[in-house]
Amino acid sequence: MSDPGSAPTLDDVRAALDGWFDPRWAEPWDAVGLVCGDPDEPVRRIVLAVDAVAATVAEALEFGAQLLITHHPLLLTGVHGIPVDEPKGALVHRMIRGGVAHLVAHTNADVADPGVSDALAERLGLTDLRPLDAQDGEVLDKLVVFVPHADAEALIAALAAAGAGRLGDYDHCAWTTSGEGRFRPQPGAHPAIGLVGELERVPETRVEMVVPRPARADVVAALRTVHPYEEPAFDLLAQAPLPSRRGTGRIGELAATTSLAAFTRHVAAVLPATVWGVRAAGDPDRPVRTVAVCGGAGGSLADEARRRGADAYVTADLRHHPAVEGVTELGPGAMALIDAAHWATEAPWLDALAAALRTFFGTTVEVRVSQLVTDPWTVHAPSVRAR
Numbered sequence: 001m002s003d004p005g006s007a008p009t010l011d012d013v014r015a016a017l018d019g020w021f022d023p024r025w026a027e028p029w030d031a032v033g034l035v036c037g038d039p040d041e042p043v044r045r046i047v048l049a050v051d052a053v054a055a056t057v058a059e060a061l062e063f064g065a066q067l068l069i070t071h072h073p074l075l076l077t078g079v080h081g082i083p084v085d086e087p088k089g090a091l092v093h094r095m096i097r098g099g100v101a102h103l104v105a106h107t108n109a110d111v112a113d114p115g116v117s118d119a120l121a122e123r124l125g126l127t128d129l130r131p132l133d134a135q136d137g138e139v140l141d142k143l144v145v146f147v148p149h150a151d152a153e154a155l156i157a158a159l160a161a162a163g164a165g166r167l168g169d170y171d172h173c174a175w176t177t178s179g180e181g182r183f184r185p186q187p188g189a190h191p192a193i194g195l196v197g198e199l200e201r202v203p204e205t206r207v208e209m210v211v212p213r214p215a216r217a218d219v220v221a222a223l224r225t226v227h228p229y230e231e232p233a234f235d236l237l238a239q240a241p242l243p244s245r246r247g248t249g250r251i252g253e254l255a256a257t258t259s260l261a262a263f264t265r266h267v268a269a270v271l272p273a274t275v276w277g278v279r280a281a282g283d284p285d286r287p288v289r290t291v292a293v294c295g296g297a298g299g300s301l302a303d304e305a306r307r308r309g310a311d312a313y314v315t316a317d318l319r320h321h322p323a324v325e326g327v328t329e330l331g332p333g334a335m336a337l338i339d340a341a342h343w344a345t346e347a348p349w350l351d352a353l354a355a356a357l358r359t360f361f362g363t364t365v366e367v368r369v370s371q372l373v374t375d376p377w378t379v380h381a382p383s384v385r386a387r
Contacts, residue, residue, distance in 0.1 A: 009039060009040055009042055010038060013067060032107070034103055043067045045368070046365060047060040049068065049070050049350070049369075052102060054087075054091065057095060059372060065368070070102070071106055074091065075092075109349065110248055111135055111248055113131075113246045115349070118250055119352040120346075124293065124314065130251050131251075132250055132308065133249055135243070135244055137246075140239045141213060141216055141239060143210070143219060144235040146204045157172075158222045158225070158226040163211065174208065174209045176205050178204070180202070184197065185200070249305070251291070254289050260286040271345070274341040279338070281328075282336030283332060291311065291314060292314070297317035297342060299317060302315075305335065306334075315340075318337055323337055
């Protein structure tokens with residue numbers, strides 16, 4: 001933002017979210033980012049919700065918000081139009097008419113560090129968090145180039161501007177050493193230093209910088225443009241990918257061992273209340289200390305949680321047969337499963353996002369976390385035992 005005291009634009013807010021939840025991290029089938037809104041319009045009030053439904057859109061309008069940020073996409077599947085006489089089209093038209101933009105951070109927020117599962121884990125009191133299914137870190141190349149001493153600083157600056165030398169929150173990262181370069185120009189060459197047919201020795205600097213794979217072409221182009229030699233000598237080495245702090249789900253530790261029954265009651269107490277509630281599969285007296293979590297539907301990671309030594313796995317939308325196979329058939333000591341409402345496992349992320357927005361934009365933006373329960377399950381009738 002150009003003026004720290006003025007309201008950010010929608011594009012400012014989008015840039016902040018993209019920095020925390022890079023859209024490139026989203027699954028290929030997902031639909032994240034800006035759904036509607038003018039990037040140049042100021043944003044003074046924001047509403048955060050899990051779902052973009054009629055009730056949360058109405059809340060954003062009533063609050064006077066210029067932006068609704070949701071976790072779940074409004075338009076997840078491809079559409080050819082948004083007519084006002086269809087439910088989702090009507091919501092888009094209602095937001096546009098009311099001056100409310102809409103942004104989505106979904107699977108890109110699921111895998112972020114911190115992300116959706118971090119918020120769930122912290123709400124449950126877990127510490128020492130690690131990704132349950134870690135993603136590879138950014139794919140990097142290593143550039144090694146040799147340049148005359150006098151030209152080294154200009155070359156490093158040009159390579160950095162093209163994207164090289166970025167490590168975490170640092171840029172212009174480079175390693176330099178001194179040596180001697182040797183070459184003999186052949187007929188047809190136009191050397192910047194030396195004469196055709198004569199062996200030349202030049203004091204040179206060896207420059208090493210990391211290069212993000214997507215920036216490879218730009219960095220090499222910058223190298224060839226700025227380097228004084230007609231044929232610069234350089235190596236571009238592909239690096240092995242390493243696991244990162246990003247990934248789906250988290251695994252961590254409780255402060256003290258408890259029973260499955262007690263931990264299930266704790267989960268129900270600290271998560272937002274829903275009609276669905278919380279249920280568990282396993283021995284009620286099973287000791288629980290190491291816990292894996294995944295916000296939203298995480299049944300596909302149950303085997304990984306079990307392999308990582310979790311005593312219990314907290315997620316949503318668990319299916320009958322995998323639960324039977326993973327708990328009942330494995331017998332005593334099997335990892336317990338705790339199934340909460342999908343909405344409730346993702347709602348804690350809204351508080352974390354609100355805190356991040358308030359810290360980043362200060363008092364220039366008012367942020368509200370919607371308290372509306374948009375979990376679709378609205379009736380629960382406990383079973384009655386037959387007499």
